[in-house]
Amino acid sequence: MSDTFVVVGGDAAGMSAASKAKREDPDLEVIVFEKGEWVSYAACGMPYYVKGEVDELEDLVAVTPERFREERDVDLRTGHEVVGIDPERETVAVEGDGERFEQGYDHLLVGVGASAIVPPFDGTDLDGVFTIHDMDEAGEIESYVTEQSPDRAAIVGGGYVGIEMAEALSARGADVALYEMLPHVLQPFGEPVAGVVEDHLREQGIDLHLDTAVSGFNGDGRVDRVVLEDGESDPADVVIVGVGVAPNVDLAEEAGIELGSTGAIATDEYGRTNYENVYAAGDCAEARHVVTGEPDHVPLALTANRAGRAIGQTVTGSPTPTGDIAGTAIVKAFDLGAARTGILDEERAREAGFDPVSVTITDESRPGYYPGSEEIKVTLVADRDSGRLLGGSVVGAEGAKRIDTVATALHAGTTATELQNTDLAYAPPFSPVWDPVLTAAKVLSGKLE
Structure with a gap:
């Protein structure tokens, strides 16, 4: 008899885990309980639906419930709410279709997200x-x-x-x-x-x-x-x-699943809770910050998708870390893009044991002679003793996705000098010879000397 993987919550973390687990082990029974009717949707696209740039609300759905059931062989039950978890008996209590019943599990993922405050x-x-x-x-x-x-x-x-x-x-x-x-x-x-x-x-x-x-x-x-x-x-x-939002933790807390210092569900590097076969991922769960090495709670879409996918592999016998986070985020503000990653707050950096040094530079997104150049502002923060990058931000009418270069550097433990010497691409339609991120790293490296 095959194992049963029960997923609570049908959005990013839950459906990523369910899909990956079923691909890895087609014989695994995968059951997803979602109390609403929507699954696997792009919450980040909702403001653009209200604005009128997305024609239909359904356009925000990545994979429909029917496709999960028919193409991916996932037993997805919308309109079903898990109202209790018994980790000792390895069961969940479910209400749906006018009845209450219990479902056993061999592996359980709690991916119930967060709620608007x-x-x-x-x-x-x-x-x-x-x-x-x-x-x-x-x-x-x-x-x-x-x-x-x-x-x-x-x-x-x-x-x-x-x-x-x-x-x-x-x-x-x-x-x-x-x-x-x-x-x-x-x-x-x-x-x-x-x-x-x-x-x-x-x-x-x-x-x-x-x-x-x-x-x-x-x-x-x-x-x-x-x-x-x-x-x-x-x-x-x-x-x-x-x-803001608050993690949905009542269900887990009532079951004796431990919460972390952030108030979200505590997990290890594989997404496990204090119960070995109970996992948590997405906006309800903590993750480890790549700069501090400490638990953090930054509810973002990629974090949820990535963690869910990793847990889907782990429950099928291939232990896979959910990955560290840097809190990398980007937002459109009319004609501007604003982005950030890592630790920018110097007080927080000091609390984490660093001696932060920061610089902010204003540059052009392309050479001044090339059409379309826009002013761009880059901030970088590093530790004085080690030179290690701690965080950064970018804002401008174009080029805010340059933050990905800084995020990559954080995950690699790169110093300001190493970032300064990184061989980035150059051509006038895309950037100056010294990309603004490299210029900021050059100025920061000089300040650290």
Whole structure:
């Protein structure tokens, strides 16, 4: 009798694991329980659906449930919620199709993701107040904007979602105000990036409110005002709350699966929890940071897909590490790209035992004589004693994907001098002779001497 691999959660980590495990061992019974109806979807594309650049919500689905069942032979059961895990008996309790039943497993993956944080504001239940973290929410926002044609939109939170939704709703004709309680937007990207993005948002007509905390929303059934902590209020016909996400850990915690220091599920290098045959991956789980070597929680799509795929191999007899993370991320802010990787915060670097040194340079994305050159700003951080790179950021109208060079260097343990001497490609349509990343590394290397 073949083993049974049960997966809880049908998005990036879960479906990557299920697909890989079935490819590696066609005789393995693979069962996926997903409480919703959507699986394997591109959550990062939802703001662009609301904006109108993606025609249909279904276009964001990478693989349909039918293809998983018919082509990949995965027993995918949508509309089924796992409500309990018993690691000692190796069973899960499931509710679906109007019944409750138990399912045994030989291997279990918890890939239940994260949920949008909803602060304890007044008025979050008003019509027109949304978070955007799943497909149904994206559909509801698009329908509301289409039907109501709001004149004034309020975005609460200046992270990825806030920036992307400001662009989306502006494109839909709304006057957009963005409220951020911290001094800058895109806080993990550092001040050099934030300053450039903030100036550009204002140029695009976004009414930016920094150092401004929101306390709630007013309206008679439907939102019409955003209330600030100082007692002032501003008009709003639609509100997007995008203040971050929290890992979904209740199911695991109730089962005795240990949480880590970040509040997400603790895992080893193979994605295992404190139970040898129970794994966790994706937005609900920790991963090891490549710079510090310590657990971290950075919920991003590639992290989830990669970890799920590795676990799919491990459960079929080929132990495969899930891989370290650097927190590499990129966001589009109207005409700008902003990207970051590793550790940019110097206080965090010191807490990790480093003596951080940083530089920020402004350069051109191509030679000045070549058409289309744009200003680009690169920040690099390194450890004074070892010269090892700790992190970096890039912002500009083109070339933000240069962050991948820095991320690769972090995974290789590269020093600033080694990065400076890296043989990168050059041709005028693509970069100057000294790519801006190399120039930043050259300046940083000199500062470390």
